[in-house]
Amino acid sequence: xxxxxxxxxxxxxxxxxxxxxxxxxxxxxxxxxxxxxxxxxxxxxxxxxxxxxxxxxxxxxxxxxxxxxxxxxxxxxxxxxxxxxxxxxxxxxxxxxxxxxxxxxxxxxxxxxxxxxxxxxxxxxxxxxxxxxxxxxxxxxxxxxxxxxxxxxxxxxxxxxxxxxxxxxxxxxxxxxxxxxxxxxxxxxxxxxxxxxxxxxxxxxxxxxxxxxxxxxxxxxxxxxxxxxxxxxxxxxxxxxxxxxxxxxxxxxxxxxxxxxxxxxxxxxxxxxxxxxxxxxxxxxxxxxxxxxxxxxxxxxxxxxxxxxxxxxxxxxxxxxxxxxxxxxxxxxxxxxxxxxxxxxxxxxxxxxxxxxxxxxxxxxxxxxxxxxxxxxxxxxxxxxxxxxxxxxxxxxxxxxxxxxxxxxxxxxxxxxxxxxxxxxxxxxxxxxxxxxxxxxxxxxxxxxxxxxxxxxxxxxxxxxxxxxxxxxxxxxxxx
Numbered sequence: 001x002x003x004x005x006x007x008x009x010x011x012x013x014x015x016x017x018x019x020x021x022x023x024x025x026x027x028x029x030x031x032x033x034x035x036x037x038x039x040x041x042x043x044x045x046x047x048x049x050x051x052x053x054x055x056x057x058x059x060x061x062x063x064x065x066x067x068x069x070x071x072x073x074x075x076x077x078x079x080x081x082x083x084x085x086x087x088x089x090x091x092x093x094x095x096x097x098x099x100x101x102x103x104x105x106x107x108x109x110x111x112x113x114x115x116x117x118x119x120x121x122x123x124x125x126x127x128x129x130x131x132x133x134x135x136x137x138x139x140x141x142x143x144x145x146x147x148x149x150x151x152x153x154x155x156x157x158x159x160x161x162x163x164x165x166x167x168x169x170x171x172x173x174x175x176x177x178x179x180x181x182x183x184x185x186x187x188x189x190x191x192x193x194x195x196x197x198x199x200x201x202x203x204x205x206x207x208x209x210x211x212x213x214x215x216x217x218x219x220x221x222x223x224x225x226x227x228x229x230x231x232x233x234x235x236x237x238x239x240x241x242x243x244x245x246x247x248x249x250x251x252x253x254x255x256x257x258x259x260x261x262x263x264x265x266x267x268x269x270x271x272x273x274x275x276x277x278x279x280x281x282x283x284x285x286x287x288x289x290x291x292x293x294x295x296x297x298x299x300x301x302x303x304x305x306x307x308x309x310x311x312x313x314x315x316x317x318x319x320x321x322x323x324x325x326x327x328x329x330x331x332x333x334x335x336x337x338x339x340x341x342x343x344x345x346x347x348x349x350x351x352x353x354x355x356x357x358x359x360x361x362x363x364x365x366x367x368x369x370x371x372x373x374x375x376x377x378x379x380x381x382x383x384x385x386x387x388x389x390x391x392x393x394x395x396x397x398x399x400x401x402x403x404x405x406x407x408x409x410x411x412x413x414x415x416x417x418x419x420x421x422x423x424x425x426x427x428x429x430x431x432x433x434x435x436x437x438x439x440x441x442x443x444x445x446x447x448x449x450x451x452x453x454x455x456x457x458x459x460x461x462x463x464x465x466x467x468x469x470x471x472x473x474x475x476x477x478x479x480x
Contacts, residue, residue: 004072005029012038012062012069019045021054022068028053033076038062038069047076105137105154114138118146127154168194168218176201190221317344317476326471328352331462335366338421338457340477345415345461349471354405354437355463358398359415361426361450362458369460370452371397378428378448384439399448401430409435410471420477421457426450 008023019036027050036045036056042064049057107117110130117126122142128151129135136151168185171178174193177200180186184195186204193204193215204215211217233243233253242263246254320340324332326349337343349357360369360376374395380403381390391403401413411434418427430446450456461473 004074005031006070006072009068010036010038010071012040012042012064012066014064014066015061017045017048017058017061019056019058019062021056025053026050026056026073031073031075034074035076036071036073038064038071040064040067040069047073114148115146118148129154174204176203185218186215188215191217192219194218316478318479320475320477324473326468326473328467328469330467331460332468332473333366333458333460334475335362335458337459337477338365338455339479341419341421341480342478343417343420343459344476345459345473346413346476347471347473348410348412349468349473350410351406351408351463351466352469353466354407355466356405357401357411357413357432358462358464359401359428360398360460360462361417361420361456362460363452363454363456364458366458366460369458370450372452373397375452376428376448376450378446380447381445383443384436384441399428399430399446399450401432401446402434402436402442402444403446404436404439404442407435407437411435415461417459420459421455423453423455425453426456 005026007025007029008021010024011020011022031047031050033047033050035047036058038045042062043060045058045060045062047056048059051057105125105127106120107125108127108129111128111132113130114126114128117124117140120140120143122140124140126138126148127135128138135154137154138148138150139152141147141149169181169183171180171184171186174186174188179198179200180195181198182195186193186195188204189206191204191207196211196214196216199214202212202214204217205212207217207220210220231251231253234255237243238255238259240259240261242256242258242260243253244256246252320334320337320343324347326332326347351357360371362369376396376399377393378396378399379390379392380400381388382403401415402411411432414431416429420426426449428446428448428450430444430448432446433441433443436442459475
């Protein structure tokens with residue numbers, strides 16, 4: 001009895017021969033032919049091809065309404081097709097027996113292979129059944145080479161095609177509570193078995209037994225690995241420590257002496273460091289630098305950057321903020337400088353008009369910048385060409401970087417303040433190269449001070465008129 005396939009639903013389109021499955025598995029179920037009957041008004045659809053698990057092409061178009069329907073697929077499986085071929089062949093053999101045409105041949109093969117027997121005696125028979133639709137019998141008419149009679153019809157049909165692969169329905173791990181049908185496949189103790197009949201509660205056999213009345217082994221579990229490698233390690237280990245190679249063979253490892261956490265703490269610069277770490281001489285201007293543990297207090301995070309090889313970390317300078325790009329500002333403020341005892345400002349700028357670059361300091365983190373008439377004193381040495389002149393000013397409302405005006409041209413500065421965060425007078429020095437109207441290129445050296453003995457925590461650099469059209473500033477500091 002043919003069992004209809006009804007899993008899922010189908011979608012049909014009026015005037016189309018395409019059948020689209022929803023939740024179907026037509027190829028997995030080895031459906032090779034048959035017809036589809038939809039639960040709707042319309043015509044049966046003979047199957048032309050099974051294109052995938054969810055697609056079939058019918059031999060004719062659907063005449064009913066477009067929609068999604070329940071259905072029944074009456075299989076014409078490869079097995080049934082082969083039964084039909086076998087029935088036709090058996091009928092032909094019976095007819096040959098009735099006609100007395102069944103004949104015992106001496107050799108068989110394809111037509112080319114017949115030449116092997118060209119020298120045989122009269123009456124030698126050779127059956128050609130390879131490469132032809134119907135077997136053909138040849139008989140030697142005489143002992144002469146290649147003298148064959150035939151072909152004669154022979155009552156045996158051609159060798160049938162290989163049968164379809166068996167179908168197994170995977171059901172996962174075996175359970176004694178599950179009802180299994182014939183051809184259900186399960187995993188049991190690592191091996192695969194297929195059910196020979198419907199069964200519940202009858203387990204597959206335990207290896208080495210491969211079958212019982214309910215189950216047949218299809219794939220045996222592989223042997224568990226039992227080999228040993230050639231890399232040799234220590235007899236014991238400390239939890240969470242890293243292993244490293246021991247020697248150069250690549251075949252021996254040892255305890256690395258450090259845990260993962262210790263390595264990560266060093267990588268993140270949060271672990272302990274020795275009092276002094278000396279780096280190798282590179283032959284350049286900066287030959288060495290060291291970290292000094294005594295300069296780092298508990299809970300501090302010290303970030304040290306080296307912008308170029310001319311910066312010596314022995315000085316302890318650290319960058320404060322990012323490099324500032326000048327693009328039309330009239331002043332630049334730095335606040336939160338209370339931890340720093342020394343400041344170093346370097347950079348270059350181009351003023352929009354002839355002006356004097358100046359600096360002021362703050363005691364209230366930038367709310368007010370001290371501009372008292374006698375707050376700042378300074379002396380200046382200025383070089384114009386080969387001429388050196390000097391000036392001393394006892395009191396001023398800002399600390400000037402130049403003795404005169406900077407022309408509209410590039411100026412390069414280096415400005416340093418000592419005792420910045422101390423309750424004492426702060427000392428200031430400036431070295432600047434600039435262009436001055438009427439005199440050309442100038443180089444000035446300014447030494448000065450802030451008279452107020454209050455700790456400072458903010459700095460402003462500004463132009464009294466115009467703006468800083470372009471250039472950069474970088475501020476560094478030493479804590480203490």
